[in-house]
Amino acid sequence: MEARNLRNGLLFAAPWIVGLxxxxxxxxxxxxxxxFCSYDGIRPPRWxxxxxxxxxxxEDDLFFKALYNTLYMVVFGVPLSxxxxxxxxxxxxxxxxxxSLYRTIFYLPSITPVVANSILWLWLLNPDIGLVNVVLxxxxxxxxxxxxxxxxxxxxxxxxxxxxxxxxxxVIYLAALQNVPVALYEAASLDGAGILQxxxxxxxxxxxxxxxxxxxxxxxxxxxxFTEAYVMTNGGPEDSTTFYALDLFNRxxxxxxxxxxxxxxxxxxxxxxxxxxxxxxxxxxxxxYGGENR
Amino acid sequence: MSRVRVGVTHLVLVGxxxxxxxxxxxxxxxxxxxxxxIFAMPPxxxxxxxxxxxxxNGVKDIPFLxxxxxxxxxxxxxxxxxxxxxxxxxxxxxxxxxxxxxxLFYSLIATMILPGQVTMIPxxxxxxxLGWIGTLLPLTVPSFTGGAFSIFLLRQFFMTLPNDLSxxxxxxxxxxxxxxxxxILPLSKPxxxxxxxxxxxxxxxxxxxxxxxxxxxxxxTLAIGLQRFVxxxxxxxxxLMAASTLMVLPIVIIFFFxxxxxxxxxxxxxxxx
Numbered sequence: 328m329e330a331r332n333l334r335n336g337l338l339f340a341a342p343w344i345v346g347l348x349x350x351x352x353x354x355x356x357x358x359x360x361x362x363f364c365s366y367d368g369i370r371p372p373r374w375x376x377x378x379x380x381x382x383x384x385x386e387d388d389l390f391f392k393a394l395y396n397t398l399y400m401v402v403f404g405v406p407l408s409x410x411x412x413x414x415x416x417x418x419x420x421x422x423x424x425x426x427s428l429y430r431t432i433f434y435l436p437s438i439t440p441v442v443a444n445s446i447l448w449l450w451l452l453n454p455d456i457g458l459v460n461v462v463l464x465x466x467x468x469x470x471x472x473x474x475x476x477x478x479x480x481x482x483x484x485x486x487x488x489x490x491x492x493x494x495x496x497x498v499i500y501l502a503a504l505q506n507v508p509v510a511l512y513e514a515a516s517l518d519g520a521g522i523l524q525x526x527x528x529x530x531x532x533x534x535x536x537x538x539x540x541x542x543x544x545x546x547x548x549x550x551x552x553f554t555e556a557y558v559m560t561n562g563g564p565e566d567s568t569t570f571y572a573l574d575l576f577n578r579x580x581x582x583x584x585x586x587x588x589x590x591x592x593x594x595x596x597x598x599x600x601x602x603x604x605x606x607x608x609x610x611x612x613x614x615x616y617g618g619e620n621r
Numbered sequence: 622m623s624r625v626r627v628g629v630t631h632l633v634l635v636g637x638x639x640x641x642x643x644x645x646x647x648x649x650x651x652x653x654x655x656x657x658x659i660f661a662m663p664p665x666x667x668x669x670x671x672x673x674x675x676x677x678n679g680v681k682d683i684p685f686l687x688x689x690x691x692x693x694x695x696x697x698x699x700x701x702x703x704x705x706x707x708x709x710x711x712x713x714x715x716x717x718x719x720x721x722x723x724x725l726f727y728s729l730i731a732t733m734i735l736p737g738q739v740t741m742i743p744x745x746x747x748x749x750x751l752g753w754i755g756t757l758l759p760l761t762v763p764s765f766t767g768g769a770f771s772i773f774l775l776r777q778f779f780m781t782l783p784n785d786l787s788x789x790x791x792x793x794x795x796x797x798x799x800x801x802x803x804x805i806l807p808l809s810k811p812x813x814x815x816x817x818x819x820x821x822x823x824x825x826x827x828x829x830x831x832x833x834x835x836x837x838x839x840x841x842t843l844a845i846g847l848q849r850f851v852x853x854x855x856x857x858x859x860x861l862m863a864a865s866t867l868m869v870l871p872i873v874i875i876f877f878f879x880x881x882x883x884x885x886x887x888x889x890x891x892x893x894x
Contacts, residue, residue: 329719329720332717332718332719333719333720333721335713335717335719335797336713336717336718336719336721336722337713337719337721338713339709339710339712339713339717339797339801340709340710340713340714340722340725341709342706342709342710342765342766342767343706343710343725343728343729343766343767343772344725345766346763346766346767347728347732347766349747349766350740350744350763350766351732351735351740353743353747354739354740354741354742354743354744354747355735355739355740355743357742357743357746358739358740358742358743361742361743368742368745368746368749415637418630418633418634418637419634421626421627421630423627423630423631423634427880429634429638430884431876431877431880432638432641432642433637433638433641434876434883434884435641435645435873435876436641436644436645438822438826438872438876438883439826439869439872439873440825440826440828440843440844440868440869440872441826441828441844442826442828442843442844442845442847442848442868443847443865443868443869446847446851446861446862446865447644447647447648447862447865448644449851450647450651450858450861450862451644451647456660456662458643458647458664461662461663461664491641491644494641495887498884498887498888499887499888502884502887502888547733547734547736550736551736551737551738553829554828554829557828557832557848558828558848558851572736572738575738579741579742580833585742588738588742589742591738592736592738592739592741592742593739595736595738595739596735596736596738596739599734599736600734603734
């Protein structure tokens, strides 16, 4: 019986096991090897030891620029989408009418194609004739920012555009909010708790597992920010939107420095892993598991 | 809840709703304007005498129909591959007790955390070695090994199905594949539809894949075709908005018809355990 289960289990899981070996295990090992090599993708890789890593940390200003730009998006983007996504979800959780219509409106921008969204925002954020600046002008701002044409404003512009896609996280928060048992609120009311106290002591603790989920996925996504920058700015102006993944892509597939790009990929992996572990460790202190879903 | 609070909540929601919808309105309305109105100052809020020429020209310039056909072909193969492979793997993880299934389950999570950049270059080299660059194969074959997200979602769903039925079928001599095909799959239609829809949308929207692997204009998908069009004609906003509208539209339509499947799926993956 046990042997038969093992055989069947492996057979049914075979597609994933094959994929795991071909599309993950081998590429992970290969890219680790490439990262210690000089490799142009045509001639065989030549072992150069730590040279790629040395160059990255001590001789490459663009690498640090890209790292800085990416951290900027993570540090501002993740909390911003947490606050806004949760805020909208809390509004929708008030037993208002037309909730499914609102949910649709807020969710839609997060599933429409990123390329189309980026082209649309390229138009909306146009410094001279874009709708955003026209409206700002109407509101009395004489010199509105040039957004993606200005190195100071390009990242905030992309963050602003990112908020349009906040609905993806919002839907998950809303579902969690609707699962909070009503009895808890009733008990809190009996104890004389007000709205804010209920939010702090009932609502937020109950949805912390979902906050953790959204923070982790948001973190991983932000570190790999690519398509919007590729379509809208291609890294400019003055490398202010050269993000890590874009820089890596250019080095691998334009400059054909595949070894160096592999080293960059591994550094990215370690950074993402470190951040994920830190968030998980901290979550032991702020995530509350004990809801009725267990 | 007090009336004032209800009123304020509604007011905020209506305001936010308008802000969220407005970019879409601007997309479609720009597409319907002749150039004089697109660049008019102050802006023309509602197109006067809307024109369809941007749509015709956009469809002609981009070759929109060819790219749509290419995109749909890739989408179809990915939906097929993802649904078949992911449901098989999820069945193994949820319904068969075997040593090592937990390890395999954790491997799903691990691949979700792993940045795609780590595997990107060696994968490209594998496809190059196989002679697959420029073909649809790198964009479709991987889905036949299942996607981590889809397997995860289906596994969560299969776990909620009671074991009594399959136990009874087993006693009657039904094989594992029979249980999968005759009992589990028919009970899981909503989850399978959700996974299929997500696979369709992901593949319709995918940009990096076609950017890496399609080098012949005739095999472009909409995402890459549209991006190339922007880089060549960056001031032709009417045509760009028309083409973008046509690319967004199928997603909007699908979402309206299958709202529940989308929302249900997101909720299922977001839930703990």
